[in-house]
Amino acid sequence: MTQAETTTSIKVFEPTIIVFACNWCSYAGADLAGVSRLKYPSNIRIVRVMCSGRVDPAFVMKAFLKGADGVMVAGCHPGDCHYLEGNLRAKERIDKMVEAMKILGFEKDRFRLEWISASEGKRFAQIMTEFTEQVRTLGPIKKSE
Amino acid sequence: MVISESPVKYELDVKSDELKSMLQACYQCSSCTSACPVRRFSKFNPRKIIHNYIFDFQVTEDELTACLTCGLCLEVCPQKVDFPEFIRLSREQLGVDEDKFAHHNIFNIMQVFMNEMTDSGMKFDYEGEIDPESSIAYFPGCIDLYDKFLDLKETSFHQIGQSAINVINKTGIKPNLLSLKCCGHDAYWTGDMDAYDQVREYNTKVIKESGISTLVVSCAECYYSFEDLYDLDKVKVQHISQFIEERQDKLQFKEEATTLTYHDPCRLGRFMNEYDSPRNVLEATGASIKELSSNKQFTKCCGVSAWLRCDDASRAIMLRKLEEATQAVGEEGTLGVACSKCYAHLNCVLEDKKPQHNFKIKVKELGMIVDERSSSK
Ligand code: SF4
Ligand code: SF4
Ligand code: SF4
Ligand code: FES
Numbered sequence: 001m002t003q004a005e006t007t008t009s010i011k012v013f014e015p016t017i018i019v020f021a022c023n024w025c026s027y028a029g030a031d032l033a034g035v036s037r038l039k040y041p042s043n044i045r046i047v048r049v050m051c052s053g054r055v056d057p058a059f060v061m062k063a064f065l066k067g068a069d070g071v072m073v074a075g076c077h078p079g080d081c082h083y084l085e086g087n088l089r090a091k092e093r094i095d096k097m098v099e100a101m102k103i104l105g106f107e108k109d110r111f112r113l114e115w116i117s118a119s120e121g122k123r124f125a126q127i128m129t130e131f132t133e134q135v136r137t138l139g140p141i142k143k144s145e
Numbered sequence: 146m147v148i149s150e151s152p153v154k155y156e157l158d159v160k161s162d163e164l165k166s167m168l169q170a171c172y173q174c175s176s177c178t179s180a181c182p183v184r185r186f187s188k189f190n191p192r193k194i195i196h197n198y199i200f201d202f203q204v205t206e207d208e209l210t211a212c213l214t215c216g217l218c219l220e221v222c223p224q225k226v227d228f229p230e231f232i233r234l235s236r237e238q239l240g241v242d243e244d245k246f247a248h249h250n251i252f253n254i255m256q257v258f259m260n261e262m263t264d265s266g267m268k269f270d271y272e273g274e275i276d277p278e279s280s281i282a283y284f285p286g287c288i289d290l291y292d293k294f295l296d297l298k299e300t301s302f303h304q305i306g307q308s309a310i311n312v313i314n315k316t317g318i319k320p321n322l323l324s325l326k327c328c329g330h331d332a333y334w335t336g337d338m339d340a341y342d343q344v345r346e347y348n349t350k351v352i353k354e355s356g357i358s359t360l361v362v363s364c365a366e367c368y369y370s371f372e373d374l375y376d377l378d379k380v381k382v383q384h385i386s387q388f389i390e391e392r393q394d395k396l397q398f399k400e401e402a403t404t405l406t407y408h409d410p411c412r413l414g415r416f417m418n419e420y421d422s423p424r425n426v427l428e429a430t431g432a433s434i435k436e437l438s439s440n441k442q443f444t445k446c447c448g449v450s451a452w453l454r455c456d457d458a459s460r461a462i463m464l465r466k467l468e469e470a471t472q473a474v475g476e477e478g479t480l481g482v483a484c485s486k487c488y489a490h491l492n493c494v495l496e497d498k499k500p501q502h503n504f505k506i507k508v509k510e511l512g513m514i515v516d517e518r519s520s521s522k
Contacts (some may be wrong), residue, residue, distance in 0.1 A: 061254045
């Protein structure tokens with residue numbers, strides 16, 4: 001579905017998606033998407049962090065509690081992290097968080113970890129579009145009474 | 146020094162008359178302060194806190210969060226002033242700042258998550274014989290989440306649950322594995338009553354509808370919460386040590402003798418008055434127990450409570466515990482604990498990457514020890 005289609009249809013659910021993007025790669029990738037005038041959904045709210053390694057699982061879980069329908073952590077490709085191993089540590093921690101979500105019975109498709117470099121503006125836009133559609137299909141995050 | 150004189154002062158309005166008159170019974174003898182494990186390593190002073198409260202209804206944020214609610218002060222107080230309950234109520238009224246919790250508050254976030262984001266209890270994956278029709282159920286607690294969020298390489302929390310199920314199986318029983326939410330102990334003791342009430346209601350409903358007659362738990366906090374805070378009618382709650390004690394004749398124990406020391410968790414000991422079952426069970430396995438210098442009703446807390454505030458004083462308390470244990474059973478010995486949290490904190494400080502200590506003692510959970518030292522008859 002293209003952006004134009006989603007905005008013209010009135011009833012379409014517009015998810016809120018939080019993306020924690022590292023300053024050096026993924027945020028720069030978002031910038032590049034911007035300056036290249038590539039469109040990606042306005043559902044994406046970017047939180048810039050210095051490194052994906054800064055993102056504690058608590059931040060992700062809290063984003064969900066505060067109403068995010070989807071959350072993504074985006075960092076440099078393995079080997080490219082400006083703090084050497086920040087992204088690898090992030091991956092280790094976040095893989096465990098996904099396992100914890102399974103224990104809690106929470107849909108893990110609402111979360112993604114992606115590596116996006118500063119030169120991948122196009123890929124940034126693609127991933128964001130794809131993830132937005134994925135979360136849109138899942139519907140609004142369910143809060144039990 | 147960790148406890149500073151914080152400039153943040155709160156006006157307290159403790160509405161409970163009972164609490165007010167209870168605090169006013171304090172005659173400032175300072176027995177509480179002398180006994181308090183936090184005081185040992187900081188300027189924290191329960192006697193002074195009561196004094197300030199009585200005169201100007203003020204308490205600092207530091208004071209509110211530094212107390213372990215371990216109950217040793219209440220144990221030694223000649224006037225039976227329930228200081229931990231005063232702290233709990235104050236937290237309930239004033240709230241506790243999220244930044245004060247260890248691990249970015251992940252465990253409380255998890256608890257709220259269970260309430261707000263899922264309609265079911267935790268999903269467990271254990272080996273062994275499980276029977277959903279059984280009248281005896283086992284609940285592992287939140288240990289599987291500790292494995293995911295505590296960065297401990299050599300400590301397995303899942304093993305606490307696995308060992309318990311192994312031992313229950315060895316006694317010839319196939320337990321039901323109850324999928325509950327967190328017991329809510331930490332929410333209760335940090336004053337988040339909304340979160341606590343929600344899990345309590347959910348768990349009470351699931352437990353009653355399951356038709357079980359006995360609920361067995363490994364964690365001292367689960368035991369205290371289900372047995373003392375909840376109202377489960379006819380369902381009997383048993384700590385794993387009590388369950389094993391009752392059925393020890395079904396187990397065959399290893400011949401080889403060993404020496405252990407045992408730490409009384411505050412929730413199992415002082416709160417629930419259970420000092421004997423863990424010792425009886427450990428002794429039944431053929432171990433002889435060398436006591437810690439502070440034990441039974443005078444046990445010192447492991448150093449962190451409700452994941453609140455893991456600071457220098459906490460670490461000092463843990464190191465002191467390891468020192469006491471080493472004095473009791475020597476460098477290569479084992480310290481048995483009967484609470485998943487004590488097991489977490491003490492192993493965390495043992496595994497600490499920048500050790501300021503060279504303790505080699507092992508910290509093991511009671512069910513694990515029994516599992517290692519037993520087989521079925
Ligand atoms: S031990 Fe009891 S009476 Fe003595 S100062 Fe403490 S609270 Fe007051
Ligand atoms: S409950 Fe424990 S930590 Fe708190 S004041 Fe009393 S002895 Fe100290
Ligand atoms: S001692 Fe306990 S609270 Fe402190 S860091 Fe270790 S596990 Fe966390
Ligand atoms: S700087 Fe980009 S992941 Fe570490």
